[in-house]
Amino acid sequence: MSWFIRKEKGINTPTEMKREAPDGLWYQCPNCKKITPTREHKQNAFTCPHCNYHEKVGSDVYFNLLFDDNEFVELDANLTSGDPLHFVDTKAYPDRIKSTMQKTGLNDAVRTGYGKMNELDLVIACMDFNFIGGSMGSVVGEKIARAISYALEHKVPFLMISKSGGARMMEAGFSLMQMAKTSARLAQLSEAKVPYISLLTDPTTGGVTASYAMLGDFNISEPEALIGFAGPRVIRETIGKDLPKGFQSAEFVLEHGFLDFIVDRKDLKDKLTSLLSMIS
């Protein structure tokens, strides 16, 4: 076993593994290369104490971070994907789903639940990038829509944590219409004046950006998260040249007026609590 948990930037180790990593191991930051004890890194909400690099984390980390004592009721946990198009590319879609479920221990690319954050009621939907790139298919759309409906019914603020490459091509037209579905429910939530906070994390692109992620009463992000509609590769191919450094970073998106603020993950819970307290 290697002394360091080696990780390449952008490649995700299942959070399951990180959680079970025994104390005494070290985390090497893929950004500044400096090492931090795993325990300290975890206490720092999986952000680097040296350079503030935010490691990609999954729904279990965010739920643990935000819900008091990690207590929450998960909604629609058993919803899984169908295969309405009998889609086959290099692999049959149901096989892809099955192997991803086994690999990640997740049922799809979003988990939803309600609980208390510093004693305030809150509904959270949080995406998992590990599950086919956090792509949005029917399950993602449906679970988010239902979570919004729950928030609407109980007049509880809704927090969406996005992390997605965009649409799930294997659900083609069905995937596209999840953008419409989630936006419909958000329109209703907005009419009822129930607060909606959208946290865009690294990366949030494609159809997710072009629907619920950009529709918050408050759009917020983590430092240096990639946020965009078209992915950097597509833009590069369109314009035929390299993109300037920092293009489509959270800071860039803030500067152009599409984010309210950027918050460090370790400050997220307190800042959200202040925000919600001030509008309640």
Place this chain on the structure above:
Amino acid sequence: MRTYLDFEKPMAELERKLEEMKTLAKENNVDFSDAISLLEGNITNLRKEIFENLTRWQRVQLSRHPDRPYTLDYIELICDEFIELHGDRQVRDDPAIIGGLANVGGQSFMLIGQQKGRNTKQRQHRNFGMPNPEGYRKALRLMKLAEKFNKPIVTLIDTPGAFPGMEAEERGQGEAIARNLKEMFMLKVPVICIVIGEGASGGALGIAIGDRVLMLENTWYSVISPENCSAILWRSWDFKEQAAEAMKITAKDMKKNKLIDGIISEPLGGAHLDHNWMAEELKRVILENIKELAAIGDQDRIDQRIDKFCAMGVVVE
């Protein structure tokens, strides 16, 4: 000069002969009418045969046929009056989306449509029908105007996608589309959305939240183009036919999967063969749907619109 797609080529030879025969008859003042009608019958039969067995990829090709009617053609052919309204009131006017007040047989409504170009210069001007955020914001501004003056809204969708450029990102392409989705659900007036060519992804959906979403027979509507789907899933551009089949992107597929409300017939051989016929049919369908939707109360219409889209998707409980 007509453009023939590869699968239209068998007809090209017969049509050339037909033209020759007609010219000959006219020049020499002879009656070839029997031979001409025989040949015309043959062409029709051949066309029927070919069009009964179109693949999904062939429909994609038809949706992009260079002679296919665009938004401006329909405006020209359908509207008794049309006053174009420009600009998003923030940045600029986006020529890839046209909007304005239309009067069709005494019925006025807001008409908004994506516009491709017919020649190189026009194509550049219209950005190949790929809107920037300003286009979506102009569309929303006009929809709100329509709502204010209690006029129905008709949108015509024909785009290879929202423009993936640097400035589009800087000005919030994602936000512009997202806002349209949300706002269109709450519009108090009837909204009819018709895919007249290509319906690519969020760029199409951004003006396609309606009480009636309809597709012309030879169009496609999906989350990504077959070419890009091929590039991503097969890691090669060569699987576009398979991608089109796998994604089930035709009007018939979308109707079967309950992702659209209906299909509008095209003339045999495709809309490009008879712009007048196509425009008449489109006009009939628009007026009919406006009439039906006007009979529903505003809140009921909004509720039905929301319920319809919220029912889309397949999950296992």
